[in-house]
Amino acid sequence: MLENKEDKKVLIRVEHLKKYFPLKKKSVFDSEQLYVKANEDITLNIYEGETLGLVGESGCGKSTLGRTLLQLYNQTDGRTIYYGRDIDDFAPKYVLDILKNLSSQRHKLRELEKKQEDIEKIYDSLEEGPEKYRTLEKLRLAEKEARLLYLDLAQLIGGFMVAEDLNPVSYILVKQHSYAIEARKLKNKINEMEIELEATKSLLKEQNKSQKDIKKETDKYLATIKNMKNELAGIEKDLNIINTDIQKILDKYRNHPDFEKHESYKDKGINLARLTEEEMRLLRKDLQLIFQDPYSSLNPRLTVGQIISEGLYSHKIFAKKDRNIQDYILKTMDNCGLAPYFVHRYPHQFSGGQRQRIGIARSIALSPKFIVCDEAVSALDVSIQSQILNLLLDLKEQKNLTYLFISHDLSVIKYISDRVGVMYVGNIIELAETEELYEHPMHPYTEALLLAIPTTDVDDNREIQVLEGDVPSPIKPPSGCKFHTRCKYATDICKMVVPKWEEARPGHFVACHHKLNIEKEKQKGLDVI
Numbered sequence: 076m077l078e079n080k081e082d083k084k085v086l087i088r089v090e091h092l093k094k095y096f097p098l099k100k101k102s103v104f105d106s107e108q109l110y111v112k113a114n115e116d117i118t119l120n121i122y123e124g125e126t127l128g129l130v131g132e133s134g135c136g137k138s139t140l141g142r143t144l145l146q147l148y149n150q151t152d153g154r155t156i157y158y159g160r161d162i163d164d165f166a167p168k169y170v171l172d173i174l175k176n177l178s179s180q181r182h183k184l185r186e187l188e189k190k191q192e193d194i195e196k197i198y199d200s201l202e203e204g205p206e207k208y209r210t211l212e213k214l215r216l217a218e219k220e221a222r223l224l225y226l227d228l229a230q231l232i233g234g235f236m237v238a239e240d241l242n243p244v245s246y247i248l249v250k251q252h253s254y255a256i257e258a259r260k261l262k263n264k265i266n267e268m269e270i271e272l273e274a275t276k277s278l279l280k281e282q283n284k285s286q287k288d289i290k291k292e293t294d295k296y297l298a299t300i301k302n303m304k305n306e307l308a309g310i311e312k313d314l315n316i317i318n319t320d321i322q323k324i325l326d327k328y329r330n331h332p333d334f335e336k337h338e339s340y341k342d343k344g345i346n347l348a349r350l351t352e353e354e355m356r357l358l359r360k361d362l363q364l365i366f367q368d369p370y371s372s373l374n375p376r377l378t379v380g381q382i383i384s385e386g387l388y389s390h391k392i393f394a395k396k397d398r399n400i401q402d403y404i405l406k407t408m409d410n411c412g413l414a415p416y417f418v419h420r421y422p423h424q425f426s427g428g429q430r431q432r433i434g435i436a437r438s439i440a441l442s443p444k445f446i447v448c449d450e451a452v453s454a455l456d457v458s459i460q461s462q463i464l465n466l467l468l469d470l471k472e473q474k475n476l477t478y479l480f481i482s483h484d485l486s487v488i489k490y491i492s493d494r495v496g497v498m499y500v501g502n503i504i505e506l507a508e509t510e511e512l513y514e515h516p517m518h519p520y521t522e523a524l525l526l527a528i529p530t531t532d533v534d535d536n537r538e539i540q541v542l543e544g545d546v547p548s549p550i551k552p553p554s555g556c557k558f559h560t561r562c563k564y565a566t567d568i569c570k571m572v573v574p575k576w577e578e579a580r581p582g583h584f585v586a587c588h589h590k591l592n593i594e595k596e597k598q599k600g601l602d603v604i
């Protein structure tokens with residue numbers, strides 16, 4: 076069970092994430108570009124060490140969300156912030172672009188805020204009715220645009236947001252970041268050289284070389300590493316001086332009334348959506364995917380050992396000549412319930428459950444922090460499903476992993492998840508701790524999904540209710556709340572205004588104009604925000 080929200084560390088923060096797939100035009104005369112709106116305005120936190128379950132009908136955008144978080148798809152809009160590494164250490168290039176253009180970006184932000192205020196005035200002046208609802212939609216859009224840009228800036232410069240002239244701030248922060256990039260490149264090189272050194276040592280020992288020969292060979296590496304470490308120490312010394320100067324300049328603004336507000340938005344997360352391909356490649360080992368169909372994701376021409384070693388070599392966790400990799404692979408296989416003699420076998424020689432274990436071993440070998448399990452047990456027999464689920468839970472405990480667990484099966488989701496998000500035609504419409512969501516659903520769609528679960532409990536005399544109506548198309552989804560076409564509680568506002576994503580009870584988020592059970596909760600004396 077997860078502790079209070081205050082004790083939890085966010086690993087991934089998603090803000091207003093959007094993923095549209097453009098559709099091919101039928102003819103060159105088509106003026107309208109159509110999109111599959113697979114993910115729309117998704118905002119959520121994924122906490123370190125939790126399993127966040129994701130449910131919803133087929134085609135609602137679960138896999139797209141998982142893959143977009145991992146940046147296997149380029150996101151159309153929004154921010155995906157990863158806290159598993161420190162932005163100063165990782166020093167991504169996009170930060171330099173923002174810092175170089177601070178003045179013009181803040182100018183743009185002020186324009187967006189002005190636009191938002193203007194729409195707000197119009198909204199306040201309107202009578203209740205369709206025009207007011209349409210204006211509310213525009214207002215939400217303007218708010219979102221301004222907020223995303225504000226977060227991009229405040230995350231990096233915090234209290235400097237109050238500075239009249241951002242040019243000197245820009246100058247010193249660009250300098251700081253350029254040094255950080257140099258330091259990161261050197262650290263990577265040192266790391267690679269140390270891996271080479273280990274591999275050389277293990278190879279020479281295997282060849283029974285004398286201590287003298289081993290020393291002669293490894294001294295070359297040690298000398299290069301020493302030189303690089305000296306160079307790094309120089310850069311880090313300069314960085315410390317720059318950091319002290321930055322603090323001194325920042326202190327000048329501390330008395331400004333808005334300083335603390337802006338400073339509180341400063342954080343060390345990395346915006347995955349803005350990384351270069353090469354940078355994303357470096358982070359790929361932290362962020363893994365386990366597929367539904369292990370057979371199609373395993374290369375049939377490679378043995379289990381080769382399948383697991385591929386990633387270890389490409390992420391430079393082991394050098395090619397390093398003999399220690401064999402022990403490492405066998406240990407990883409053992410952790411995943413695979414016997415050592417499987418190491419030379421091919422995927423077709425295994426059952427579905429064993430193949431899934433191989434897929435899991437391949438991911439786990441890279442020591443990831445976050446894994447998207449996309450229908451990871453859906454193709455397996457029920458008895459095997461529970462074995463794989465328990466393996467995933469054990470590995471999570473041992474290695475402090477965080478999962479996004481995607482499934483259309485509500486029982487599987489209930490079993491494995493700490494919290495559950497419910498998706499409907501591209502949106503997450505409800506998110507809460509598992510028990511809370513199953514016991515007190517607030518969204519009519521969640522309620523309908525739960526009522527549709529068959530039960531074997533003889534004391535449970537509720538009727539199974541099948542959700543009527545077709546799932547709307549994600550190309551032209553219904554206006555307002557997308558569920559209004561199937562919702563028995565829908566009113567006029569539902570047809571026109573997208574419901575706001577809000578925390579209705581502590582830790583319980585929902586987007587609905589007519590939240591269920593709120594009155595009941597109030598009567599029971601439970602917290603309602």
Ligand SMILES: Nc1ncnc2c1ncn2[C@@H]1O[C@H](COP(=O)(O)OP(=O)(O)OP(=O)(O)O)[C@@H](O)[C@H]1O
Nearest residue numbers: 096111113132133134135136137138139140483549
């Ligand atoms: N690469 C793609 N190009 C175009 N459209 C896509 C692509 N991938 C997914 N879609 C569309 O996006 C929508 C969401 O699909 P997605 O696979 O994310 O849903 P899902 O909830 O995971 O469904 P399922 O449980 O059936 O896998 C669907 O309408 C799908 O057809």
